[in-house]
Amino acid sequence: MMKILMTAMKTSISEVMETMFYLPVEFGEEATLAQCGMDKNKPIMASRLKFTGDVSGSLCIFIPKDLIGEMAENFMGEAKGLLTDDHLSGTLTEMLNMVCGNALSKIDTKVPFELSIPKVIDESKIQEKEILTIVETFESNMAILLKID
Amino acid sequence: MSFSILIVDDSLPMRSVIKRTFKAAGYGNAEFREAANGKEALELMKNDWIDIVITDYNMPVMNGLELIKIIKKDDLFKDIPIVVVSTEGNDVKIREFMDNGAAGYITKPFTPETIRDLINNILGEASYDEDLDDSDEDFDF
Numbered sequence: 001m002m003k004i005l006m007t008a009m010k011t012s013i014s015e016v017m018e019t020m021f022y023l024p025v026e027f028g029e030e031a032t033l034a035q036c037g038m039d040k041n042k043p044i045m046a047s048r049l050k051f052t053g054d055v056s057g058s059l060c061i062f063i064p065k066d067l068i069g070e071m072a073e074n075f076m077g078e079a080k081g082l083l084t085d086d087h088l089s090g091t092l093t094e095m096l097n098m099v100c101g102n103a104l105s106k107i108d109t110k111v112p113f114e115l116s117i118p119k120v121i122d123e124s125k126i127q128e129k130e131i132l133t134i135v136e137t138f139e140s141n142m143a144i145l146l147k148i149d
Numbered sequence: 150m151s152f153s154i155l156i157v158d159d160s161l162p163m164r165s166v167i168k169r170t171f172k173a174a175g176y177g178n179a180e181f182r183e184a185a186n187g188k189e190a191l192e193l194m195k196n197d198w199i200d201i202v203i204t205d206y207n208m209p210v211m212n213g214l215e216l217i218k219i220i221k222k223d224d225l226f227k228d229i230p231i232v233v234v235s236t237e238g239n240d241v242k243i244r245e246f247m248d249n250g251a252a253g254y255i256t257k258p259f260t261p262e263t264i265r266d267l268i269n270n271i272l273g274e275a276s277y278d279e280d281l282d283d284s285d286e287d288f289d290f
Contacts, residue, residue: 076165
């Protein structure tokens with residue numbers, strides 16, 4: 001099931017990033033957060049969404065704040081200078097919501113999945129040994145962490 | 150003809166995107182109202198006339214399905230068409246929205262054409278403002 005879910009998540013990330021944020025992506029190797037190729041000196045924003053259904057779990061996403069700024073600019077059509085932290089966190093959580101909802105709707109289950117409200121989390125709370133999947137954009141990398149309960 | 154469109158979504162960026170998408174789809178002359186959840190939407194509807202409600206499903210306080218059920222039980226509001234714009238693409242979930250009175254369903258991510266076609270279908274072709282179709286707004290879905 002983990003493999004099916006991850007495949008669906010990757011497909012949805014590509015769809016959502018291209019359709020709503022105009023940013024094509026490619027998927028890289030798996031690595032810890034420190035090894036994901038994100039600049040350690042620049043802030044990273046993270047969000048988590050839990051899902052329940054035939055299978056329950058969570059999806060976390062880690063994106064450099066600079067990249068979120070570009071995504072929000074493309075998404076909302078507003079100049080970067082006009083975007084507030086609320087716009088950035090809103091873009092982050094909405095992106096995660098779209099990815100998760102879109103991905104889980106591709107999976108054939110007896111009971112429809114229910115999604116929690118996505119929350120912004122402190123990326124420093126993630127365990128150093130957690131293995132994430134790298135998502136590459138032209139500008140910079142981001143990463144996802146899919147967990148099944 | 151100008152329409153009053155109520156957008157119900159807890160995401161500020163998504164409300165902004167839906168509004169811009171409507172404008173890009175030819176509804177630039179519409180009046181837009183915004184609410185962050187179903188409860189806020191109901192409060193707003195008590196004071197402002199609304200022609201169509203565009204609602205998300207997954208929201209805190211009151212979700213989109215609860216909102217649909219309340220609107221459809223209200224004699225004053227029951228004829229207002231409601232379109233669900235949500236990430237929930239599961240057939241069972243969509244059927245539940247439609248069975249409770251939703252007039253249409255759009256899955257995120259979406260394109261302006263998807264919204265335009267569905268809204269034209271619900272409100273009628275007359276609602277489409279062709280003059281704004283060539284607007285120079287920087288919005289290139």
